[in-house]
Amino acid sequence: MGYRVAVVGATGNVGREVLNILAERKFPADEVFALASSRSIGKELSYGDKILKAKDLQHFDFSTVDFAIMSAGGSISKEWAPRIAAAGAIVIDNSSYWRYHSDVPLIVPEVNGDVLDRWLADPKRTGIIANPNCSTAQLVVALKPLHDAAKIKRAVVSTYQSVSGAGKEGVDELWNQTKGIFVNDSPTPQKFTKQIAFNVIPHIDVFMEDGYTKEEWKVLAETKKILDPKIKVTCTAVRVPVFVGHSEAVNLEFENPISADEARDLLRExxxxxxxxxxxxGGYATPVETVGEYDTYVSRIREDNTVENGLALWVVSDNLRKGAALNTIQIAETLIEKGYKARAKAA
Incomplete structure (x- = not known):
């Protein structure tokens, strides 16, 4: 018996990618529902060789589905995730709202998928699983094998994040500004705080009291929750004029010795x-090569001699895939592998 999946926020960048990846990976779904706000009812969306028409979130019966994959923003997730879970579906949420709740697991299957064993066995579970921030997801995938081998003490992360991380408005702004500059139009920032075309902006999300931005704090808090609360993390998040694909320069300090060759071998496996x-x-990954790929790419692996037991890495991934849509689907796949059964369908 196959599963029934509802994709909430199906008309957005990540929602569309969820539909694409469900089809690509041949997820065992008997039926997939595309859900959106009332203004998008009837909009046609591709799901493999099928066309789905968007249905109204407000009037959908979630007692008929096994999984609800949510990519509709924090306010929608805050309101709807508990209601969907109460109807019996497992919610896999891509917003930031549930990530820091102590009773909601924050999951990257390659890193901490074992947490789902305990979660499935817990009769008091919330029914909600959180997907991490796009920058965190690719980072912890790269850090996990190194942490297991030599124990990371400190991570210094500088992100170079594409405009697709800011949604369709971010993509449109880079496209329009780039075209406009070539015909001598003055670029007017709307989505971003400054011109993004041919520029970089060291500011993503709101500023916090300590001078870090919320995006930078997410990398810190989520890395600790997913990987190890003892790791010291600092981050500078930068928006760059790239359409898809986040890059990260990562400097690591370990408790135990680890060479670049050892790290390279561990990461390959x-x-x-x-x-x-x-x-x-050209012997390294850039965002262009990672678009449409499932894997996180690691390059420029070298020893950092400014600290004892130090390494430096370059980490690149398609932020719409591993950073968002792919990871949510991998969570669902992991739950199925661990024995989660589809609910019996109503007669």
Missing amino acids: APGISVLDKREA
Whole structure:
């Protein structure tokens, strides 16, 4: 018996990617429902070789589905996730709202999928599972095998994040500004705080009292929750004029010795990682090569001699895939592997 899946926020960038990946990976779904707000009812969306028409979230019966994959923003998740879970569906939420709740697991299957064993066995579980921030997801995939081998003490992360992380408005703004500059139009920032075309902006999300932005805090808090609360993390998050694909320069300090060669071998054997690390021109991954790929790419692996037991890495991934849509589907796949059964269908 196959599963029934509702995709909430199906008309957005991530929602559309969820539909694409469900089809690509041949997820065992008997039926998939595309849900959106009332203004998008009837909009046609591709799901493999099928066309789905968006249904109204407000009037959908969630007691008929096994999984609800949510990519509709924090306010929608805050209101709807508990209601959907109460109807018996497992909610896998891509917003930031539930990530920091102590009773909601924050999952990257390659890193802490074992948490789902305990979650499934808990009769008091909330029914909600959180998907991490796009920058965190690719980071912890790369850190996990290294942490297991030599125990990370401190991570310094600088992100170079594409405009698709800011939604369709971010993509449109980069496209329109780029075109406009070539015809001498003055670029007017709307979605971003400054011109994004041919520029970089060291500001993502709101500023906090300590001078960090919320995006930077997410990387810190989520890395600790997913990987190890003892790791010290600092981050600078930067928006760059790239349409899809987040990059990260990562400096690590370990408790135990680990060489670049050892790290390279560990990463090559780790799930969800491709190593592209030739010490020559072009022997590294960039966002362009990762678009449409499932893996997180790691390059520029080298020893950092400014600290004892230090390494430096370059980490790149398709933020709409591993950073969002793919990870939610992998969570559902992991639950199925661990024995979660589809609910009996009403007669």
